[in-house]
Amino acid sequence: MEKSLGYLGILATPKQSNPPFSREAFYRFLSKEGMKTGLPVYVFLPEGVDIQKKTVTGYRYLPQQGSWELKKFPLPSIVYDCLWGRRKYRTQLKWLKAQANVTFLNHFLRNKITTYKSLVQDEVLASFLPPTKQVTSMNVIKEMLQVHGEVVIKPIQSTSGKGVMKITSNQTTHQAEGRDLKNNIFRKRFENKEALLKWIGNLPRVKRLVQPYLDLSSPEGSPFDIRVLVQKDSKGEWVETGRALRSGTTSGLTSNLCGGGRATTVAPFLESMFNEEQRMEIERQISAIGEKLPSYIESKHGRMVELGLDIGVDRKGKVWIIEVNSRPGRNSFKRIENGTKYKTALSSPIKYAHYLLEKKQKADGQVP
Ligand SMILES: Nc1ncnc2c1ncn2[C@@H]1O[C@H](COP(=O)(O)OP(=O)(O)O)[C@@H](O)[C@H]1O
Ligand SMILES: [Mg+2]
Structure with a gap:
């Protein structure tokens, strides 16, 4: 095992590939940058954290070979947390964050x-x-629509624009347009406000927020x-x-x-x-x-x-x-x-x- 002089551990997101994590090119860049400046950089996955032995199994980039070597390391002194899909790994994350000698470089905004x-x-x-409310019931949307006439609803989790929709309801028009959760652009018109609200009520169940539509x-x-x-x-x-x-x-x-x-x-x-x-x-x-x-x-x-x-x-x-x-x-x-x-x-x-x-x-x- 490496003697600990302190290193940066990148907590990566598992991926079915070789090496088995996402953003390989970025981490390779960070590893090389670390080498140049005297800071070892290793990539590890949540499954690689051994709570009993207080070690991590991770990947070290070998520039000569152009490949990643699997190795056991002591706990990282600094963690760059890049893990998506965190719920599965709650135990490892909680434990790692509780270690006094492990410092997290970054934390996440939940939603x-x-x-x-x-x-x-x-x-x-x-x-x-912009005034923002979580959609806890259809009334929240109704009230916002009453005040603003045009609103945007979107998932409270970051989605790269997926599921971001503009809802319009006035004397003449009742419609929804924007992107569905699969990122397809759509526009849908309705007979009346009730039909529009019914359609919104039947959307896939993800937590959403509502805010006025801004002409951006x-x-x-x-x-x-x-x-x-x-x-x-x-x-x-x-x-x-x-x-x-x-x-x-x-x-x-x-x-x-x-x-x-x-x-x-x-x-x-x-x-x-x-x-x-x-x-x-x-x-x-x-x-x-x-x-x-x-x-x-x-x-x-x-x-x-x-x-x-x-x-x-x-x-x-x-x-x-x-x-x-x-x-x-x-x-x-x-x-x-x-x-x-x-x-x-x-x-x-x-x-x-x-x-x-x-x-x-x-x-x-x-x-x-
Ligand atoms: N209230 C709004 N009014 C008009 N356009 C909006 C509004 N909110 C978001 N948008 C548009 O949708 C895009 C995505 O919204 P954003 O809140 O950044 O969510 P995410 O990027 O996580 O999907 C924004 O970059 C903007 O172009
Ligand atoms: Mg955004």
């Missing part, structure tokens, strides 16, 4: 409702939030949002890595890349919609959110290493916080600014892990 409830307590952040589209009718990636740097401070504009298809409601959206730079897009003064104000407000929100959310939900903020801008130029992702994708940054932001986006977790490890060693008295 959109718990995040909303935290954010809305802060006066400044609350001013950017360009004059051409493409929905768009701004993805802001904020990450911890090597001093443990939050910095904005970059922002990218994502725009969806004109026939759709969502701007997620998985739904066929495209990523471009922000300024030219906003310039085509707003005058210079408005654009500067929008960008300034987005910066303010990026500076305030991360440490605030950490104070409520535990340490984080990166957050993806989905920011909407309506036709009047009002800025909205649409979603906070604690496991953000990085693909929006691949093609913009020659991919320079993408490299920073990928390597950030290693930098913050270094910082945490040094802090830990100082606290343990290993370093004078």
Whole structure:
């Protein structure tokens, strides 16, 4: 077994492949980045945690061979938690989190409702939030429809745009449109409000929230949002890595890349919609959110290493916080600014892990 000098353990999601985990290329990159900077990086799966022996069986990347070697390691000093489908592994997770010598680099936001409830307590952040309610009964939707005429319902779990629907009910129109849970675009019209509500009531049982529909589209009718990636740097401070504009298809409601959206730079897009003064104000407000929100959310939900903020801008130029992702994708940054932001986006977790490890060693008295 390796002698423990401290290492970063990536808790990965199991996958039926070789090696048996998802995001292999990303973890390979992190392993190489770790090697360059003197921080060993190993990948492990929840099944690899041995509670009795206090060890983990994991994978070490061998650059010469270009392959992963299965090995037994002591417990990681730092864990980068990238595990999806956590319910099955509650025992291992709880145990690992309870180990005094294991530090988690990041925690997860449970769902959109718990995040909303935290954010809305802060006066400044609350001013950017659309009123949001969990759909505990059809009455919640009815009431929202009465006030706003058009609402959006969406699953409280992050879904890359799946199941996000706009519901309209007024004198002349009763309809639902958006994406179903399989990501197909649909539009359905109904005779009256009752038929519409009945249809909603029969949707697959997932927990949903409802909020007013915001016109977050360009004059051409493409929905768009701004993805802001904020990450911890090597001093443990939050910095904005970059922002990218994502725009969806004109026939759709969502701007997620998985739904066929495209990523471009922000300024030219906003310039085509707003005058210079408005654009500067929008960008300034987005910066303010990026500076305030991360440490605030950490104070409520535990340490984080990166957050993806989905920011909407309506036709009047009002800025909205649409979603906070604690496991953000990085693909929006691949093609913009020659991919320079993408490299920073990928390597950030290693930098913050270094910082945490040094802090830990100082606290343990290993370093004078
Ligand atoms: N209230 C809303 N009004 C208009 N469009 C919305 C609203 N909420 C979400 N959207 C659109 O749907 C997309 C996905 O919603 P989001 O809350 O980010 O959920 P997820 O990405 O987890 O599916 C957003 O990026 C935005 O384009
Ligand atoms: Mg989103």
